[in-house]
Amino acid sequence: MRTLAAFTLIPLLVACGQAETPSPDASETASETPVTPVHDGPRLFRIEANDQMKYNLEMIEVQAGEAIQLTLVNVGSMPVEAMGHNWTLLAKDVDADAYAMEAMKYKDNGYQVPDQTDNVLITTKILGPGEEETIAFTVPTEPGPYKFLCTFPGHYGSMKGILFVKS
Numbered sequence: 001m002r003t004l005a006a007f008t009l010i011p012l013l014v015a016c017g018q019a020e021t022p023s024p025d026a027s028e029t030a031s032e033t034p035v036t037p038v039h040d041g042p043r044l045f046r047i048e049a050n051d052q053m054k055y056n057l058e059m060i061e062v063q064a065g066e067a068i069q070l071t072l073v074n075v076g077s078m079p080v081e082a083m084g085h086n087w088t089l090l091a092k093d094v095d096a097d098a099y100a101m102e103a104m105k106y107k108d109n110g111y112q113v114p115d116q117t118d119n120v121l122i123t124t125k126i127l128g129p130g131e132e133e134t135i136a137f138t139v140p141t142e143p144g145p146y147k148f149l150c151t152f153p154g155h156y157g158s159m160k161g162i163l164f165v166k167s
């Protein structure tokens with residue numbers, strides 16, 4: 001009895017599936033084709049910085065040695081003098097508090113410490129409202145957490161996060 005029931009069920013399901021497929025499938029295929037990303041290029045990230053002194057992403061997981069293209073967008077509306085933002089990725093184990101404290105002294109250098117360039121892996125410039133900048137870099141090969149922050153004076157407390165490199 002059980003075998004018989006299973007046999008009758010299978011043709012039913014197939015028939016059902018076939019009957020339903022034609023129209024939805026056709027439209028899905030049409031809309032999917034153009035947006036299917038087939039590329040071996042860098043992985044893309046978009047980070048927003050806002051007038052509330054926050055990034056929308058505070059944890060980014062990446063693969064060691066991976067190629068990354070990261071776009072920072074200042075989605076705020078306050079003037080750059082009052083609410084500029086950057087995205088600064090520090091080298092491994094750099095003291096982010098100490099770097100932020102020092103960096104705020106260097107307005108003319110985009111709030112980056114001139115004699116500590118070894119402590120910074122990559123950074124955007126300070127962006128004003130509506131501005132964006134895309135930077136490309138290769139993820140370090142040494143796994144673990146790397147800190148990122150905004151070095152605009154007073155922002156480090158709430159604008160920071162971790163780029164976590166997986167081996």
Ligand SMILES: [Cu+2]
Nearest residue numbers: 085150152155
């Ligand atoms: Cu900021």
